[in-house]
Amino acid sequence: MFKKLAIAPRWIIFLIDLTCVLISILIAYIIRLNFNLNRFVEFVDLRASFGIVAGVNVVLLLLFKNYKGVVRYTTLEDAKRVLLLNLTASVLFLALNYTRLHSENLLLFPLSVTAIYFLCANFSLLAYRIVIKTIYEGMFTLRKKTVKAVIYNASYEGMLAKRMFANNERSTIKIISFLDDNPRLIGKKIENVPVFNATRQNLQKLKKDGTELLILAEPFINKEKLNFLVDACLELNIKIQQVPPSEKWTNNQLDDTQLKNINIEQLLDREVISIRNESVVREIKGKKVLVTGAAGSIGSEIARQLVKYSPAVVILCDIAETPLHELMLSFDEGAPVRSFIGDIKDKVRMEQIFEIYEPDIVYHAAAYKHVPLMEEHPSAAIVNNVSGTRILAQLAVDYGVEKFVMVSTDKAVNPTNVMGASKRIAEIYTQSLYKHLSMASQHKGAANVLPHTRFITTRFGNVLGSNGSVIPRFQKQLEEGGPITVTHPEITRYFMTIPEACQLVLEAGSMGKGGEIFVFDMGRPVKIVDLAYKMIRLAGKVPDVDIRIVYSGLRPGEKLYEELLNNSENTLPTYHEKILIAKVREYDFVWVQTQIDELLRLAEGHIVLDTVIKMKEIVPEYVSNNSVYSKLDK
Template sequence: MNMQNLKNRIYSGDNMVSLSDVRYLPRWVVLAIDVMILMTAVSGSFYLLEKLHVHSSEAVPNYTKYLLILVVNTIYMYIFKTYSGIIRHSTFIDLFKIMLANVLTGITLGILNIITFVITGNKLFLPTFLFIYFTISVTLLFMFRLFVKEFFHFARELRRTSLKKRILVLGIDEQAIAVARALLDNPSLPYHVAGFLTQRTDSKSAKLLGRPIYNRKKLESNTKDKLDADGILIIEEMMTKEEMNHWVNLFLEKDLEVFKSPPVQKLRDDIRSSIKNLQIEDLLNRKPIKIENEEVKRRHYDKAVLVTGGAGSIGSEIVRQVAIFNPSLIVVLDQAETPLYEVELEMREKYPHIRFKFVLADISNRHRIEPLFKKYRFSMVYHAAAYKHVPLVEENPHEGILVNTFGTKNIAALSSLYKVNRFVMVSTDKAVNPTNVMGASKRAAELLVQALQDVEGNTTKFITTRFGNVLGSNGSVIPHFKKQIEKGGPITITHPEIVRFFMTIPEACELVLQAGTMGSGGEIFVFDMGEPVKILDLARRMIKLSGLEPDVDIKIIYTGLRPGEKLFEELLSDGAKTLPTPHEKIMISKDPHMEFCDIETLVNRITKAALRRDKLEVVTLLKIIVPEFKSNNSVYETLDK
């Protein structure tokens, strides 16, 4: 903005003018200021000589000398255009031009001094005067430019800092200091490092990078305003999940935002995108299972692999992990067209060297599926295709049976018929003491798969994996809560006491792959899911991590348990025993078995009922197959009487 526009804004009533709006002063204004500085330098020089009792010749009046100095110096300043640069962006070249103009002024005045002395016998100026004038004028011109430059820098930083989030960096070790220094070296970032936070108590008076160090007691005994901080930055991989949860609970109590940063070695060039808000997943994650990569690789390298439900959350991650081991072929099967296409685009881009086949098909259609087994002769089958949403399957039990039970029968029977080496089924904790059709249909599938293991002539190893809710999966609670928070609420929870187990998608798939190498056939592998999480606590923490206040900014309302939903999920049935495995987090559940002829007869009957869309008969037969299935909050409760 030039001065005219600035004047127009002021006179129009817009008096909110930012320093960043003032682009530059007109050149004549800069020259006028410089001349005023020269006048000050001349006056100061005469004053100093007078105080030192040094008197020059009075043959020439002082005002003539005064005017002569200003004219000569101004001419040289004009010649070298010392006023043409933008002052707040002054460089060494600008300072050099000032020096040159003043040196030549001194030389010119010295020559005039000599000429005057030769002609009249009197000196215009004493050498002492010229030296003092040169020193004062150059110093003042330098200081003027330095002051303007620093003033604008300070104002700009002050403005930036006021718009930035003031954060405390958790930790005082080398990693924390390195990340803090990276933030300080990038003034364009929206974060201002206000200090450091540590568990130690011996750093009260010490400072790091010029910033204070606070200990935990200081944080506990002060409010957010007294600390003058908006948030905390946590360096990932520097603490256990237990320690992180311990700290985060305190931060959320103090209404502080929580940010996370990778270690400085992993900071990308774009630091802005490397620093993110801490997510609830970061607090729920545990140390993942360590896969025996050599064994897993041996089972997949140069082998043909089928993944059903390969476009879903679990199935697509299985595809990603299997692709790492360079199989000869991965057939990805799903009946969801758009998700399957998206997975195809991703896989062909990430793994161009792997041979893929993407098949759009329904696993309940055996005539569509069997040609795949006949053509590709799979070595491994990962069966992740299933309907999983409890209320929808409760409303449509016939569809749940056709996919979850009959579809599993198709894939498992074909695996046995075509001598697949290993069949690994993805099950759910909802299959344990089920209270809904979805869980019962998966338990029926478990019984069928286990029974197939003992059929005469079978060589396929049938393995089942059972785990709880998966973080970030399609339709799961955390993405649902995130959307509700983004919309401003409310968050809907079915019951204040409802709890669930959680694990990450990679963890779940590592379990599936590991189980495929560990099992000898007929096992149900269960994963130590840790402590269950109360959904209400989960919602409250998610709201706080978003920088909002539960029940103030985001309301929480209770909608009541949905049909078939229960408060607590289980991983083991009441009569099940567990056996250990080489992995302390993986156990084998010894659940009751059924003979194949018995389960096959019942599955054939329930499939016929499902094809007739006879909901009551479907659920009645399902309760015969799974005696522990007791409906909860459902229209099918009458069948239990």
């Protein structure tokens, strides 16, 4: 009912505006004559003045269309139009003095009267709009429950967000203050909203004043500050959400529904490593690149990043038909990508891909990687991860591939499970093969031998959002109302984002000279139970009250702490302080070839126990943990 009444017909607004300017000219004359009504009658031609003021303003109101605005939504733009209207009218009045003089040679609109009129007209036209807007907002606020909120960022994005919430009648959010770290803004007021320093003490005071929500309007907030704000808000039971950048607002408008919860991925205790993309451009541009495991989390992101560097073609190889089809659909029409359905264990099929495309670079991301599954099926892990890698490596050499970049894992360091040990054996094979090729080149004389394939390995920890990652699993359990299952209260893991992991793989391909295993500083390991608690609280729930955390026990082959370097290994620096080269034990290729031949004979025969025994012979640091194979270590 109130809404209908609040939208007045345009002709009423037009008449109110016209009345305001007529009253303004009357007040201007009265003030100019020092409120002496006798002189007013003597010197003012009221009929002529009112007629001219009314005529001029009717024309200007129709021209500027001020009356078309909805009064309760008055903005700064409306105020600008009012000022322009009155300025134009005042200039016209002054101009009229030179075309029509008063009967006694006095100006009809003296400069003083025009100046007073300008001020009075602006005041009256703006004042009644502000009064109506204030009354409407007050009445509307009484009819809805408001949420007291503070905005972090008192600069452009924060101001824009504040105005959007204030002007949106459907919004339940009332901004009571800003938080900022800029000393020039702290202690000041912006649009009558105070700005405070973003400290824990100020958050505590705001909580006492009823603050329920902290809105992040800073798109480039650093992780240290973000973690501080999140921890402080969770401690004080203040909900924390973020607004998208202003260019992504729906229809250039912002409402409560566009506020998003903080993702746990944003709270990694490390900054993203910066990569020298120029070297990757030089490496990839115009080349034919093969990506195995292209439909997986890592392979698909590698493919997406490769396309940006203008390759001749990117061949996407995977055995999973549907995910590969979906990946192909994700590329723009005309993108230099080709699909290839194939199993890396199928030597004939793999040889076809080398014959057809003759790739210059291979990124080998295909692997079985789920630790509990591979613990149950060790022969499958060996056939896929070791035999598949050997087939591709041999084909890369036979077809003159420039570089072969293998994606490995931190679980290959002091492995405690079949999956990690299988990846370590694959590393050993490619490294020993590269050493063998290098020695053969030196023996025959470099001038007479074509450059051989350079084999490079990258190791990194868990990637957020990948298939099987703990974060999506926790998120699903949260959506289902819990409980969240954590294997052990002390288990920790290193984490990185998928794009960052793939940047490392590409950088390794451009940086590597051959034979290296690249590792990098992944920051501090994260305690998984802390992740679970934080995810629950970020979702607005109370741990162990709304959502329970249940400890399920370590899974077969799982260890509490992951490592990036073997205890007997050391590292060499690269041009990037965060990226290192692991110096690992070297193996004789003939011995490795013999051992892997025997390992594959056992694995392809699915002689499980003997397969695991042979793995432990090849990788003596492989000691099973929480596994049926632990008895083999005694």
